Amino acid sequence: MARKRQMKLSAYLVGTGMHAGSWRLEQAHPGASIDIDYYRRLVQTAERGKFDIAFLADSLAINDQSHPNILNRFEPITLIAALAGATSRIGLVATASTSYIEPFNLARLFMSADHISKGRVGWNIVTTRDLSGSTARNFGASTHPELALRYQKAAEFVNVVRGLWDSWEDDAFIFNKETGVVFDPNKLHRIRHKGEFFEVEGPLNIARSPQGHPVLVQAGNSEPGQQFAAQIGEIIFAIKFNFEDARQYYQAFKERIVSFGRNPDDVYILQGISPVIGATEEEARLKLKRLERLLPDDTIMGFLADYFRELDLSRFTPETASKEAGLHTLNAIHPDYRKHQPVIIRENPTLREVYSLIIGSFSGDHLIGTPEKIADTLEKWFLEGAADGFMLMSPALPDGLEEFIDRVVPILQQRGLFKKDYEGTTLREHFGLPVPPNRFCRQTV
Amino acid sequence: MARKRQMKLSAYLVGTGMHAGSWRLEQAHPGASIDIDYYRRLVQTAERGKFDIAFLADSLAINDQSHPNILNRFEPITLIAALAGATSRIGLVATASTSYIEPFNLARLFMSADHISKGRVGWNIVTTRDLSGSTARNFGASTHPELALRYQKAAEFVNVVRGLWDSWEDDAFIFNKETGVVFDPNKLHRIRHKGEFFEVEGPLNIARSPQGHPVLVQAGNSEPGQQFAAQIGEIIFAIKFNFEDARQYYQAFKERIVSFGRNPDDVYILQGISPVIGATEEEARLKLKRLERLLPDDTIMGFLADYFRELDLSRFTPETASKEAGLHTLNAIHPDYRKHQPVIIRENPTLREVYSLIIGSFSGDHLIGTPEKIADTLEKWFLEGAADGFMLMSPALPDGLEEFIDRVVPILQQRGLFKKDYEGTTLREHFGLPVPPNRFCRQTV
Ligand SMILES: Cc1cc2nc3c(=O)[nH]c(=O)nc-3n(C[C@H](O)[C@H](O)[C@H](O)COP(=O)(O)O)c2cc1C
Ligand SMILES: Cc1cc2nc3c(=O)[nH]c(=O)nc-3n(C[C@H](O)[C@H](O)[C@H](O)COP(=O)(O)O)c2cc1C
Numbered sequence: 001m002a003r004k005r006q007m008k009l010s011a012y013l014v015g016t017g018m019h020a021g022s023w024r025l026e027q028a029h030p031g032a033s034i035d036i037d038y039y040r041r042l043v044q045t046a047e048r049g050k051f052d053i054a055f056l057a058d059s060l061a062i063n064d065q066s067h068p069n070i071l072n073r074f075e076p077i078t079l080i081a082a083l084a085g086a087t088s089r090i091g092l093v094a095t096a097s098t099s100y101i102e103p104f105n106l107a108r109l110f111m112s113a114d115h116i117s118k119g120r121v122g123w124n125i126v127t128t129r130d131l132s133g134s135t136a137r138n139f140g141a142s143t144h145p146e147l148a149l150r151y152q153k154a155a156e157f158v159n160v161v162r163g164l165w166d167s168w169e170d171d172a173f174i175f176n177k178e179t180g181v182v183f184d185p186n187k188l189h190r191i192r193h194k195g196e197f198f199e200v201e202g203p204l205n206i207a208r209s210p211q212g213h214p215v216l217v218q219a220g221n222s223e224p225g226q227q228f229a230a231q232i233g234e235i236i237f238a239i240k241f242n243f244e245d246a247r248q249y250y251q252a253f254k255e256r257i258v259s260f261g262r263n264p265d266d267v268y269i270l271q272g273i274s275p276v277i278g279a280t281e282e283e284a285r286l287k288l289k290r291l292e293r294l295l296p297d298d299t300i301m302g303f304l305a306d307y308f309r310e311l312d313l314s315r316f317t318p319e320t321a322s323k324e325a326g327l328h329t330l331n332a333i334h335p336d337y338r339k340h341q342p343v344i345i346r347e348n349p350t351l352r353e354v355y356s357l358i359i360g361s362f363s364g365d366h367l368i369g370t371p372e373k374i375a376d377t378l379e380k381w382f383l384e385g386a387a388d389g390f391m392l393m394s395p396a397l398p399d400g401l402e403e404f405i406d407r408v409v410p411i412l413q414q415r416g417l418f419k420k421d422y423e424g425t426t427l428r429e430h431f432g433l434p435v436p437p438n439r440f441c442r443q444t445v
Numbered sequence: 446m447a448r449k450r451q452m453k454l455s456a457y458l459v460g461t462g463m464h465a466g467s468w469r470l471e472q473a474h475p476g477a478s479i480d481i482d483y484y485r486r487l488v489q490t491a492e493r494g495k496f497d498i499a500f501l502a503d504s505l506a507i508n509d510q511s512h513p514n515i516l517n518r519f520e521p522i523t524l525i526a527a528l529a530g531a532t533s534r535i536g537l538v539a540t541a542s543t544s545y546i547e548p549f550n551l552a553r554l555f556m557s558a559d560h561i562s563k564g565r566v567g568w569n570i571v572t573t574r575d576l577s578g579s580t581a582r583n584f585g586a587s588t589h590p591e592l593a594l595r596y597q598k599a600a601e602f603v604n605v606v607r608g609l610w611d612s613w614e615d616d617a618f619i620f621n622k623e624t625g626v627v628f629d630p631n632k633l634h635r636i637r638h639k640g641e642f643f644e645v646e647g648p649l650n651i652a653r654s655p656q657g658h659p660v661l662v663q664a665g666n667s668e669p670g671q672q673f674a675a676q677i678g679e680i681i682f683a684i685k686f687n688f689e690d691a692r693q694y695y696q697a698f699k700e701r702i703v704s705f706g707r708n709p710d711d712v713y714i715l716q717g718i719s720p721v722i723g724a725t726e727e728e729a730r731l732k733l734k735r736l737e738r739l740l741p742d743d744t745i746m747g748f749l750a751d752y753f754r755e756l757d758l759s760r761f762t763p764e765t766a767s768k769e770a771g772l773h774t775l776n777a778i779h780p781d782y783r784k785h786q787p788v789i790i791r792e793n794p795t796l797r798e799v800y801s802l803i804i805g806s807f808s809g810d811h812l813i814g815t816p817e818k819i820a821d822t823l824e825k826w827f828l829e830g831a832a833d834g835f836m837l838m839s840p841a842l843p844d845g846l847e848e849f850i851d852r853v854v855p856i857l858q859q860r861g862l863f864k865k866d867y868e869g870t871t872l873r874e875h876f877g878l879p880v881p882p883n884r885f886c887r888q889t890v
Contacts, residue, residue, distance in 0.1 A: 023620065023627075030620035034652065036561050040530075060549070062650045068620075068627045072613065072652045075557035081526040082561045085485075101550055104505070104583045112520035116481050116527045137646035138549045168517065175468065175475035175513075180741035182468075182513045201582035205507045207479065207517045296625035 007382050007417045008389025008431065009409075010053035010093070010237075010270055011046040011401055013039065015069030018274055019395035020359045021294030023068050027399070033073040040086040042398055047090040049405030050419055052430045053122065053235075054087075055391060056080060058095035061134040065303055067359055077109045084117035091427035093122035093217050093235075098154040100128065100139045103198055106157075107164040110214045111206045119210030119426035122235065124217040127154050127225075151224040156195045158216070158232055163191035165213050166438045167203035189440040211426035212435035230256040230267075234433055237391050239272035241343045241364050243377075246271055246386035268388040268431055271381060274395050275367040275374045277403045284368045291395055292352055300355045307358065318352035325351055363395070371407035378408075379417060452827050452862045453834025453876065454854075455498035455538070455682075455715055456491040456846055458484065460514030463719055464840035465804045466739030468513050472844065478518040485531040487843055492535040494850030495864055497875045498567065498680075499532075500836060501525060503540035506579040510748050512804055522554045529562035536872035538567035538662050538680075543599040545573065545584045548643055551602075552609040555659045556651045564655030564871035567680065569662040572599050572670075596669040601640045603661070603677055608636035610658050611883045612648035634885040656871035657880035675701040675712075679878055682836050684717035686788045686809050688822075691716055691831035713833040713876055716826060719840050720812040720819045722848045729813045736840055737797055745800045752803065763797035770796055808840070816852035823853075824862060 015033030016022040023030040032038045043054045056076035076094035083092055094113070096106060114121040128135055130144035145153065172187035190202040218233035220226055229236050230253065238253075240246035250271075254264040276291075278284030300318045308330065316325050322344050340357050343349065343364075349357065366377045381387040394400025412418035424430055460478030461467040468475040477483045488499045501521035521539035528537055539558070541551060559566040573580055575589035590598065617632035635647040663678035665671055674681050675698065683698075685691035695716075699709040721736075723729030745763045753775065761770050767789050785802050788794065788809075794802065811822045826832040839845025857863035869875055 024622045024625060026622075028622075030622075031618070034560055036529075036563070059650065062648065064630050064633070071628065071650065072618065073650060074560065075553045075651070077523060078526040078554055078557040078561060081523040082530055084481075085527055085530040100547065102545060102584055105546055105550075108520045109523055112523040115479055115519065116523060118481070134646065137644070139547055140644040173476070173517065177469045177471075177473075177475075180469060180739070180744065183516065185509050188509070199582070199585040201579065203507065205504070205516065205518060206520070294625070299625065 004416050006419050007378065007387075007412060008053075008235075008268055008270060009049070009051045009418065010055050010091075010389070010391045011042075011049075011051050012055045012057065012272070012391055012393040013042050013046070013397070014057060015073065015397065017069070017396040017400055018393045019291050019294075019356065020067050020299075021291050022396040024294040025291070025396055028396070030068070032397070033069045033071075036074075036082060038398075039074070039079065039083060042401065043083045043087055043090065043092075045398060045401055045405060047087045049401075049409050050421060051090055051392075051405075052389070053091040053093050053427070054080075054083065055093045055124070055237075056095060057124075058097070058126070059135075060097060060100055060128060061130065061138055063132070063134060065306065077113055080121060081113045081116050084113070084120065087120075089120075089422040089425060089430075091120050091122055091215070091430055092117055093124050093215070093427075095124040095126055097126050097128040098157040099145065099150055100135065103157050103160040104164065104200055104204070107161040107204055108206060110161075111165055111204070111209060114209035114211065114214045115206065119428070121209075122215035122217045122427055124219065124237070125154065125158060125232075126219065127151060147222055148224050151220070151228045153197045154228060155231070156197050160191065160193050160195070160198050160200050162213060162436070163193060163439060164200065164202055164204040165208060166440050167191075168207040169438055169441055170208060172207070208438070211428040212438075215427050215431070215433060226253065226256060229253075230262075231260050233267060235431065236267060236269045237272060238269060239393075240386075241340075243366070243381060243384075243386055245342060246381060247384065250386045266433065270389045270391045271387040272391045272393050273367055273378075274363040274393045275400070275404065275408070276363055276369075276395060277371055277374060277400070277407060278369065281369040281373070284370070288363070288368060288395070292356065295352060295355065300352055303359070304351060304355060313351070316351060318350060318355070320351050321348050322351060322354050323348050327354065371403075371411055374404075374408050375411040375415070378412065379415065382417060449861050451864050452823065452832075452857065453498075453680075453713055453715060454494070454496045454863065455500050455536075455834070455836045456487075456494075456496050457500045457502065457717070457836055457838040458487050458491070458842070459502060460518065460842065462514070462841040462845060463838045464736050464739075464801065465512055465744075466736050467841040469739040470736070470841055473841070475513070477842070478514045478516075481519075481527060483843075484519070484524065484528060487846065488528045488532055488535065488537075490843060490846055490850060492532045494846075494854050495866060496535055496837075497834070498536040498538050498872070499525075499528065500538045500569065500682075501540060502569075503542070503571070504580075505542060505545055505573060506575065506583055508577070508579060510751065522558055525566060526558045526561050529558070529565065532565075534565070534867040534870060534875075536565050536567055536660070536875055537562055538569050538660070538872075540569040540571055542571050542573040543602040544590065544595055545580065548602050548605040549609065549645055549649070552606040552649055553651060555606075556610055556649070556654060559654035559656065559659045560651065564873070566654075567660035567662045567872055569664065569682075570599065570603065570677075571664065572596060592667055593669050596665070596673045598642045599673060600676070601642050605636065605638050605640070605643050605645050607658060607881070608638060608884060609645065609647055609649040610653060611885050612636075613652040614883055614886055615653060617652070653883070656873040657883075660872050660876070660878060671698065671701060674698075675707075676705050678712060680876065681712060681714045682717060683714060684838075685831075686785075688811070688826060688829075688831055690787060691826055692829065695831045711878065715834045715836045716832040717836045717838050718812055718823075719808040719838045720845070720849065720853070721808055721814075721840060722816060722819060722845070722852060723814065726814040726818070729815070733808070733813060733840070737801065740797060740800065745797055748804075749796060749800060758796070761796060763795060763800070765796050766793050767796060767799050768793050772799065816848075816856055819849075819853050820856040820860070823857065824860060827862060 080092035127150035169187035218229035219237040525537040572595035614632035663674035
């Protein structure tokens with residue numbers, strides 16, 4: 001009998017957690033985002049919970065308004081290289097942008113980390129959002145390229161990187177001590193790429209890893225972003241705030257995958273969740289309230305005034321409802337706002353909640369409550385065509401991760417929805433993803 | 446009483462060793478250059494020997510003639526991030542070029558590794574030699590910039606990186622849970638650099654490390670290279686093949702440091718050595734002979750024919766003396782050749798030895814022999830003004846490192862020339878190098 005399809009789980013690891021007030025919790029360690037011992041414990045916890053992935057986000061610019069956990073943090077590729085030694089099974093996904101690094105350097109960094117981890121690495125490909133141009137100005141560019149151009153460049157970038165990763169055929173190295181032959185020169189390849197954005201000759205000075213290539217992860221939300229993701233992504237991250245949106249997105253995206261001639265079962269869609277877990281629903285609600293109260297009023301209002309420049313918010317407080325403040329009248333200019341608009345319009349959250357939503361620490365009702373309720377929600381999304389798995393974006397860390405592992409994971413395992421142990425050792429094996437063929441190999445029949 | 450000045454030791458870690466034939470030794474592990482467990486053991490061995498540094502070289506292009514150990518190897522920054530977790534005291538120096546990466550990315554990668562290792566990282570700054578243009582072609586450039594230009598660019602690059610490293614003052618973060626204040630905005634700085642080669646606004650999204658900045662390491666050999674090194678280097682690597690050359694270089698370089706208004710005792714010159722150790726001199730000589738015999742004739746002659754294009758070498762074999770082959774008549778065009786010319790002219794090595802010399806696995810007579818003889822050579826160089834320490838470039842690994850630690854280090858320790866244990870925890874502490882002041886801090890009197 002074929003085993004039941006298994007849910008995939010990824011842990012989003014970021015300092016004291018997604019919630020911008022989390023660092024103020026009594027038990028929080030505000031220096032967490034730069035403490036390697038803390039990150040080692042986090043990723044070991046995730047591995048104890050049999051998570052498929054530990055995920056590290058990234059950004060290339062900060063300002064005074066930035067989330068406290070990203071002002072001062074590790075660069076994610078060096079971080080996964082370090083975390084590889086503290087773990088043996090969990091996949092390690094680092095985010096890196098295609099807009100501000102040379103493809104040769106990126107190809108090397110990721111393949112090196114993939115060898116260091118013995119085939120457990122994934123690359124979360126982003127093109128970087130940069131509304132204020134502050135990222136561009138860190139790289140000598142006067143303006144950030146616009147969306148469509150960014151994804152054109154990203155497509156060529158990824159093609160170059162994959163070509164470089166195939167520089168060496170898997171059996172190129174001979175190392176015959178008798179004859180002194182090191183490798184077969186016919187199995188060393190140069191891509192000699194000359195494209196619209198990049199010229200790269202190759203070869204790369206590192207061979208393919210035990211899983212062939214790092215796994216390609218994507219989270220594009222715009223139309224060009226989704227087109228890109230549907231063509232090259234193997235794992236897709238999305239954030240949807242209710243079941244209906246999540247299901248619609250999931251179904252449409254799987255169709256999009258098919259439209260590119262790919263098998264929709266080879267692409268995993270993981271939905272971002274920020275559950276708040278309590279012994280009772282009441283306890284969970286109180287917990288979230290306590291977190292919300294840790295967001296200073298002027299931080300919230302300062303951020304929102306800057307974000308919704310078209311509105312005068314000076315008369316309002318974080319407790320004002322978004323409709324009263326006029327948010328529903330906005331013709332959304334921000335891609336971020338467009339993403340969250342359905343919730344704002346439908347659920348009329350307070351300005352405090354809108355802030356949490358934008359800054360990334362919002363959970364709908366269906367994810368606030370007892371471990372059973374949360375397991376029910378995940379089961380429904382998983383079985384009814386809204387998710388292949390989840391990205392756990394805990395409001396507070398390490399607590400949120402530990403609680404999820406100690407209280408929700410066992411329920412999912414009992415229900416046969418989540419594995420009791422790792423079976424493979426590479427990230428591709430965890431997902432049943434094929435080792436990519438080498439583009440330079442003659443096909444054998 | 447002040448303690449005697451102590452010799453510094455650095456271990457050059459590269460696969461099966463410096464010698465191009467080392468992978469063919471019976472005990473050699475030819476896949477070493479891509480085996481993370483092997484590197485972990487190597488660096489732990491170096492730490493057992495109380496080495497100050499484990500050093501990782503780099504290059505950004507390969508071809509069919511490349512040294513077997515560099516065809517397929519780890520990227521060094523990811524590698525030191527991984528090795529940090531396997532060690533607790535030894536310094537970790539990675540090589541990176543200023544010619545093919547954005548300063549913002551490099552600043553982040555190194556500072557992140559420095560935090561991961563809790564202040565044990567150094568950056569070996571190179572500008573990359575690229576005679577054939579193959580590196581340039583991996584980065585969309587048609588030609589590699591010429592020497593003087595490369596060092597001009599490097600100087601500006603390093604200035605930008607150091608500025609980015611100072612983005613956060615050490616006491617910028619407040620994290621007051623009561624008031625919700627995260628940091629003091631007056632202690633966050635943008636460099637707003639607009640120079641000849643780079644425009645970088647900042648700030649960097651990572652704070653200074655426990656040692657302030659990674660240590661700056663340099664090995665420029667040309668005139669512009671030495672000028673650059675004398676201005677910014679804190680640890681300098683050189684390779685000289687006899688005492689007189691080493692002493693002359695050492696004295697001249699220290700004067701150069703003084704000419705830039707720096708204290709010569711704050712800059713450490715480490716001389717590269719490739720000792721061959723035996724119980725007797727005879728045994729050491731045999732060992733080297735055995736290694737030399739592992740270099741295939743056609744590899745050697747193919748390499749040299751390409752390298753000395755002006756000469757017709759087709760009538761010769763690796764056993765031909767360099768004078769007979771006409772090498773001493775050459776008007777050296779290669780910077781590499783110029784570097785080795787004194788040895789070739791004075792000592793008339795065989796073509797096999799010339800090859801070893803160029804490819805980096807040559808040792809003069811003074812470094813072939815018993816542990817005592819080698820200790821005597823190091824003592825002389827150290828006490829008589831030719832070195833502040835040594836870079837151990839073992840012909841064969843791990844054996845060469847293990848023998849040196851088990852047999853030479855104890856002699857150096859007995860003679861009071863080398864420490865018996867680490868005293869500090871950061872790389873700067875191992876060298877007594879000061880924590881660099883933050884350029885944005887108001888001076889306190
Ligand atoms: C779970 C998740 C994690 C993300 N992590 C990052 C990140 O670390 N860095 C980043 O620049 N963007 C990140 N994004 C944003 C997306 O990559 C993407 O830029 C965004 O959804 C907008 O899509 P678009 O680029 O197609 O406009 C993430 C998105 C999701 C859903
Ligand atoms: C011990 C030692 C290690 C070196 N490692 C590297 C290296 O890893 N990568 C590199 O490109 N150059 C390396 N070099 C070369 C120097 O950085 C420098 O480029 C070379 O000595 C020529 O000097 P120049 O650049 O001033 O011409 C090394 C040199 C020495 C002495």
